[in-house]
Amino acid sequence: MDTTVESYMLLATAIFVIGSIGFLVRRNVLVQLMSIELMLNSVNLLLVGFNRLHTGNMAGQTFAFFIIAVAAAEVAVGLAIVLQFYRLRGGVNSDEATTLRH
Amino acid sequence: MELLTELFPPANFTLLGFILLLPLLGAFVNGIFGKRLGREGVTLLGLSVIFAAFVGAIITYAMLIEHGHDGAAPKFHFMAWNWLELQGAGNGMTFRAVPLDVAFSVDALSGTMVLVITGIGFLIHLYSSSYMAEDPGFYRFFAYLNLFIFSMLVLVLGDSLPVLFVGWEGVGLCSYLLIGFWFNDDANASAGKKAFITNRIGDFGLLVAMGLLLYYVGALDWDGINAGKNSLLQPVKIWPVGDEVPIARFLPGGLADVINAPRFVNAATLVCLALFLGAMGKSAQFGLHVWLPDAMAGPTPVSALIHAATMVTAGVYLVCRLSGVFVLSPMAMAIVAGIGAFTALFAATIALVQNDIKKVLAYSTLSQLGYMFLGAGVGAFEAGFFHVLTHACFKACLFLGAGSVIHAMHARIHDTETSQDMRNMGGLYKFMPATALTFLAAWAAIAGVPGTSGFFSKDEILLMALTSRVTGPATISGGQYGMVVENFVWPEWYSYVLYGMGFLTAVLTAFYMSRLVIGIFFGEFRGWKIVEGWIDPHAAHAGAGHDTHAALAAHDAHGSADPSHAGHADHGHDDAHEAHAHPHEAPGVDNMDGPRPHESPWQMTLPLWILGALSVVAGLLNAHLIHIAPLGHLLEPIFAGASKRVEVSELAHSFEWMGAALAVFGACAPGVAVAYWMYVKQGGAPARELAVKFRGVYSFLQDKWRIDEFYAETVIGALDALADMCVWFDKYIVDGILARLSAFLVQLTGSLLRQFQTGRVQAYAAMTVLGTLIFGLYFAMPHAEVHEVFDDSSGSYKLSAAPGLGYKYRWDIDGESGWDRGDKFGNQTEVAFQLKPEEQRTVRLEVEGPFLVTSSYERVLSRPRGEMAAVEPAAAEPQRLKVRPARKAPPIMPGTQVPAGHPTLPNSPSAAPHGAAKGTH
């Protein structure tokens, strides 16, 4: 038996779920950012997998390419925000980011 | 005269317009520009417009007399403009469009009233120019007075009930404004309010009468009413309302029958009673009289004009004007006469024990008004109306004289109540001869001294009370219309009762008026010790002797416990007065020193002279006794129609002189004599002894029979309770539930929702995931959608099921029950089958989703006959339900989802030609 698209779907789902649980559970801002990267990667995997299934064009891979670019930009800005956050709060605990609290 | 007739033709008598407009103009200008015009300007304007109106009234009257030579009642019309038109009113007989026009008319009746109004009005304006000279609200007073004259003129000159009603309300308004003229004092404002509200209760009656007249007669103008008044002779069932009284069901048969027996009255009775209710309010008959004594809170000229001469006579005018309608109902007339007589007696008893001179005069007015209604009620409209005229003269004279006396008393005593108290006066004859003489002339008239106007008019009324009765068509069984409309016959004894009450009232009137005169003008002066050349030590401030009542509140209160006096800060010129404090001195020869009481200036005494003279000689206008009756002659044609239903017994002629003698020697003389003995000879001692001996009766009379208190307990108490209930409702239910409860709910929801706003991104992300989950459930549930392709020519159907993640399908298309390939779910998404023509088949599909939840789909597919075109789906639906063969669609299982295209849903999109059952092939 060979791998089908469903196996890639399963794998991507698993990585995505792990990433989302990590984002929801961890309080460390850096780990949260990394979890976001996990989720993005899982989506990339899924896109490329489907592109392998529907081979008319390279739209899936192109999309994944752009996702990589955007993820890179987002990580840059995100880490800058983490630095500022660190300066404000002295730590990286996301529980202290409650200025929008009622 | 011909010139005048040419100028003012009877059909378009524009002089009426002038007579009406001039006082209105005066009111307008005085009201708006009064302050700028100054005292003289306001006086000039106010007096001249009334005088001009008076001249107009004289001209009108002259023309009326001229035109009336041939015996018919002359009537001049003036139509100002079309106001409205009611689209159809009245019942079957009288249904037509009713125009309401602003039209005026004058005949002898209203002409006389106009003369009285403008003439006496002018005299009172003249009087007030001096009486109110020191008042800061001078121009306002004249504006209101002019407005009052205008409204009263509208009332009497109106050609129809609505226009009369406009005037009616106008005089009510002016009465309110003038009674509460010194509104800074709460008591005055309350008195004004009381007058207006009590009037309003009467106005309700007038409105009901207008409605009834519209319904039965179909017209509201005098000509129309007179023409159609016979339509009022219909029985109206007033009891029971509906078919039966509900309680009667629980009562034994006989009693129930009695209760349920229908009672009928004449429609005319209803109309007349409603009209009389209005008249009761305006003319202060018993029940709605409570405002008149309180109205003495206004300035004395107001009392003279409004509450003696003109406004209170509006009710009598109304009855006289609609005399033709009133006589159609003997019952109503009997009630009118009865209430009139009772009011006369009742008010006279109260006046016996009053000490305030204005109150005595107020109750005497009430009593005389009762006489007027007594006269009108027994059918003697002429006599009643004549009494209006004479009463206007002598009562105005009395009030103005009282004003003159109060004016003199104010030189020393500034408090309202004390300065009007009879016990502080006395012996003023020496100091104020003009006032005294005219007052005595008017006293003679009201007491019934033979030869005076009051004698003739009162005597006539008493005579008529005894001998006249209203027969009317309703008492004749069979009647004009062949039916008994109302079972009421004027009782024999009733006339005697009325006469007795009237006679007793005459005795009492003579007594208390003599008491009043003696108390004011004779004996020794009891107000203060007269010191020649006495100067008021505090007279440096403006207008020493003639302070206004508003200022007087500052140095207040012997016997005045009005708490509102304490809170005054806003009088026009009062600061200086409040700076000094008059020592609270009680009036009395031993306590106070003061100047000589002085006579009033010419502006005040001239009207007194004129009115006094009139009181004496005006009787000759209608002195039936000695057969000199020019006025009666003029008024005869107006009441001719009504007189047909009035029966005057033979006694009238034979008893004439006897009745007059009785009135003089039985009523007037004893009354005067007893008063003279009691107060002059015995110095008032017997009165005091009687007051002590019959303390209960005395206090009952002095408390005005405690009617005000009764009303306060019952009617006003009920309204207060209702108001309290409404306050409770507003506070707890409206505020509590609508406002506070809803606010509370919103706050509760807000505080609940606020818990979600933690400010932490993770929490928000968790909620996003939750939402995604819920959303995802939709996709996780299976949806059974089937796409059909139908081939007409071969009758084959291709069905394809919609794909979905994890779907498994099973079909049933072969027409037999049970799934096609057993109960297992498979992956078959497309099926096809063929139908023979006119064959139907039920197709089912069940889809199982990933969580083993199933959803099903079912349809009946058929193949129509070749030539049938597309059938309208709306018609197809019910037909299908009717005609379908035994196999019905199994009901949708609960818990499954019904796809949007399912035929049992109302907007099934694919109804056309596929799924229709045919009843008409």
Place this chain on the structure above:
Amino acid sequence: MTPGLVLFAVCSLLCLGGAVVTVASVNPIRGALGLLTTIVGIAGLFLRLNAEFLATMQILVYAGAVVILFVFVVMLLGPTASLPRDAGRRSLYARAISGGLGAGVAVLLFALLSSSKSHDFPIVGKDHGTVEAVGRQIFQEALVPFELATVLLIVAALGAIAVARANPSKTVKKPSENPTLRLFHGPLLARDAGHPLDGRTLEERHEGNSEQRAS
């Protein structure tokens, strides 16, 4: 057991393992390394899916830049980059709920996937996933997004600089009036080099230093 299958299995394990390590480790450096592992695993899977260009890009950009950036920041933050694991009740609730939610999503997706039909991969030509193919796609159909991505990257760079600037204080203004030049000035004195990114102002830092010198 084809090599492809083996590669798939190994790379999947790498991915999953790296993901779990990222999410579960207290030390953020370990987390970054876990991320690196996942990325490499995914790159391997890309290779299997005939996406060699993308695999290369993945390694270059993700493993070679993003993860490095993470490591930089973790190093910059020093010991304060990791948080003590507290066993508070509130965090237990949060973790339980979040875990539940995640698990729910997982179950949903797994269930959906498990019952559906399998789709096999078709055979593709040699030029599927090459640089030319992807490049053709990018520069023809996706040209505008490409340019926009360029702009995005520039903006992101500028944004990162703007956000991560030190808070301006009066004493820092001294060396230069031009605010732009200030961006390139690091700490003025060598003694500040030891504590680059406290939350303290310059005065507070000098106090600390003077105390140190005094003692």
